[in-house]
Amino acid sequence: MQTEKVVDYIVKWLKDYALNAGVNGFVVGVSGGIDSAVTSTLVAKTGLNVLCVEMPIHQAKSHVSRAYEHIAQLKSRFKNVEDTRADLTPVFEEFKTEVDLNGAQATVDMALANTRARLRMTTLYYYAGLKGLLVAGTGNKVEDFGVGFYTKYGDGGVDLSPIADLLKSEVYQIGKFLKVPESIIDAAPSDGLFGDARSDEDQIGASYPELEWAMKMDDEGKNENDFSNREKEVFIIYKRYNNANKHKMIPIPICEIPNNLL
Template sequence: MQTEKVAKHIVNWLKDYATKAGVNGFVVGVSGGIDSAVTSTLCAKTGMNVLVVEMPIHQAESHVSRAQEHIEQLKKRFDNVSDTRTDLTPVFDEFKTEVFLDGDQATVDMALANTRARLRMTTLYYYAGLYKLLVAGTGNKVEDFGVGFYTKYGDGGVDLSPIADLMKSEVYKLGEALEVPESIMNAAPSDGLFGDARSDEDQIGASYPELEWAMKMDDQGKTESDFEGREQIVFKIFKRFNTSNKHKMIPIPVCKIPNNLI
């Protein structure tokens, strides 16, 4: 990958889109992870207004410290970047007092994890409306189009997706070129939706390099029977997530009414 040219292409794409949309810039949720760090830096390089928002909800301290380190670095490097912190912990806790928490614990935990992501996206769109900004998505290609590892109408609810055509490994290459803090570059990827330090690999059962491989094999028309051992396990994991999360990756189904009924 021609890293510098790719970065310049994305920056120009962002600026062109925002200019045509008649907005002032971008708002980005910053989590302390590589994807949001790269996305916010690319947005900053447009020269347009960029608001980075930290939105903790019972967040692991390691995530908080990395997010704050990145924000401070970004503000020192770019005069067009401002930041705000919206602590959504009390909002989340109050929400839990008003809903049923029935069912097995794993199901409840997942529903609440997705609720965290949706509260954050609601917050981003509030600031977007307030300051006439676009919500920039932080999903990469593996997450958005491979395993669907994001929350529908949460971190998947955005105005534009600058890094969604890049594999996770390519995002890391951009991160290095964009001088993303080493603490973020070296941290295990995590969605931070459970209030602890569990990684994406802990949840999925496969690493991003493995998932990238499986995605490429799937694109080539390979099947489970083409592999054995760890490769077969990883391919099965990829296909399971890809199939179960397909509803996130396709347009919302619309019930078409036959002409003879109208």
């Protein structure tokens, strides 16, 4: 990958899109992870207004400290960057008092994890409306179009996606080029939706390099019978997520009424 040229291309794409849309800049949720760090740095390089929003909900301390470190670094490098913090923990806890929490614990936990992401999306759009900004998504290609590892209408609810055509490994390359803090580069990827430090690999059962490999094999038309041992296991994991999350990756189905019924 021609990293510098890719960065320049994305930055120009972002700036052109914002100017054509007649908005003032971008708002980004900063989590302390590589994807949000790269995205927030790319939008900062446009020179337009950027608001970084940190939105903890029972967040692991390591995530919070990395987010603070990144935002501080970004503000020292770019005068067009501002930040704010919205502690959504009380909102989340109040939400839990108003809904039915009966059911299998794993199902309840997953529903609440997705609720966290949707509360954050609502917060980002509040600030976007308040300040005339676009919500910049932080999803990469493996998450958005491979395993669908994001929340529908949560972190998937955005105005534009600057890094969604980049594999996770490519996001890391850009992160190093953009001088993202080493603490973020070295941290295990995590969605931060469960209030602990569990990683994406812990949840999925495969690492991002493994998932990138499986995505490539799937694109080449391979199937699980073409592999054995760990490769077969990873491919099956990839296909399970890919199939289960198709509803996130395709347009919302529309019931089209036949002309003869209209």
